[in-house]
Amino acid sequence: MRSSAIPLLEVRDLIKTFPAHGGVVHAVNGVSFGLEAGSTLGLVGESGSGKTTVARCVTRLTNVSSGQIVFDGQDITHLDRGAFRRLRARMQMVFQDPADSLNPRMRVGAIVAEPLMFFTPLSKDERLRKVRALFAQVQLDEDLIDRYPRQLSGGQQQRVAIARAIATDPALVVLDEPTSALDVSVRRGIVDLLRSLQERLGMAYLLISHDLTTVEWMSGSIAVMYLGRVAEIGKARDVLAEASHPYTEGLLASRLTADPRLPPPEALLVGEIPSAFNLPPGCPLHGRCPEAVEECRLTLPVLQPLKLAPTHAVACLRRDTVAVVTESGRPELIGEDQRG
């Protein structure tokens, strides 16, 4: 099951702190994961879990405090702006709210053409042809090319943002809550589009979302984050169907399922996520966890594979895990056959 391929994206011991009001906000506290070409990793968590900060570090929208980010075999952790700019064509982003991420004064055709101007030698005519092809790929009517973003619906705007992101044939697209600002009935169309684009174009997705349904629809693997750490990581079906970490269990139990025949949601976790300003000692979840014992208050659990499921890892003292150290110095967690 282990993959020997070098992942497209590898994040090692990522730490990000922000100075604030005479203290430090610990947004990301040692996060590691790998993402293989053509696959999707869903980063799930509540607000304050650090998932968006991870995405901002990966895309270099913010500097990392420590740790390493390797993209396509190249250490990009400390690349200067100029060098990273040349990489930008290979790593693109789609943000939550297209109304905010699209320039309101540009026609949507020009918005999609912009990365082609920066990153390709295409002539003006070739660019226009490519923009038409991109509109077709994201299933947008060509007639919309000369419209402004505000003249489009939310779903159409997000399709423009996706067309812009895939214009330069990126190897990785970071999707930050790509469906959260959209109406429910529109979400499914965007998810289906993203999945079919991935099948045809073979790019990898790092999907940031608090919406478990979107994550379930799209991800081969899932990492559940809590207070700046990965609580649980593994193949999507394992994490969702065989959730092991008490936080993941609580998250899934409290999920508001739309199916009244399923058991009603339960609040297993008491209270709310603590502030990342003053991190509690021990396990970050101990104050909310129904299974916490004295040891949990003192010892920080390490993310380790489950004894019975080596590709599925949790950071919990109350679970039967094994310390596995590989050549890379971290557990190999994500199998090659992620899409299952």
Next chain:
Amino acid sequence: MTALLSVEDLRTSFFTRKGVVSALRGVSFEIGRGEIVGLVGESGSGKSVTAASILGLVRPPGRIVGGRILFDGRDLVTSSEREMRHIRGRQIGLVLQSPRTALNPLLSVGDQMVNIYRAHVRASRQEAWAACLAMLEAVGLSDVERRARSYPNQFSGGSAQRVLIAIALLCNPKLLLADEPTTALDVTIQAQILRLLQDSIARTGSSALLITHDLGAVAHFAQRTMVMYRGEIVEQGPTLSVITDPQHPYTAALVAASLPGTPPGH
């Protein structure tokens, strides 16, 4: 016994410079006593205008142009602003989406609650204060003496939402309008808040209209569900049958987009 709320052919329009926008195009429904009814729809469907119409809070260029809203036997459409002031807060409580904007940041939570209580109920400050503490306790907050002296920014999102529910329930209203009460909250908090709403309704014998874009919020918490689309209620019935056997194509699309599980072709 007649329904607590009976909305008949309600029509609300907005008269803008660009023309007339019909936000509600003949909306009819009832809410029985002790019942939680879900109103599901997307942005622009008219669900918040429905709530504003019931509360008499439709402002120009908007206006109710037709229909009746019978609340406990009285037509709210023809009620004066003075009568509506008595009804809002006292007989119909409102829970909004964002506690950050619904609470006054400059007043302690207890002071805000005392002001609201005394606007509707003849009571001394001490009596009002005691009533507020009791209500904060009833919505599951602990250490209420200290919490009542705290300001809104000292509350987490979930606790602040509990405060909003406490305020809505403060004067023991007959009807609670909850407009997206969980949308701004994290997943692990949403179920806590909906359970609290459900328990509060059961405890006080009041009724609730639960307005949401999320079928997941009504599936286990509303006995009946109405689906709104472009200013009309396109489907209504027991929640179970609306979700498991949708009759209107829009409801079917909404259900397909909401159910967890692997989409076809995965």
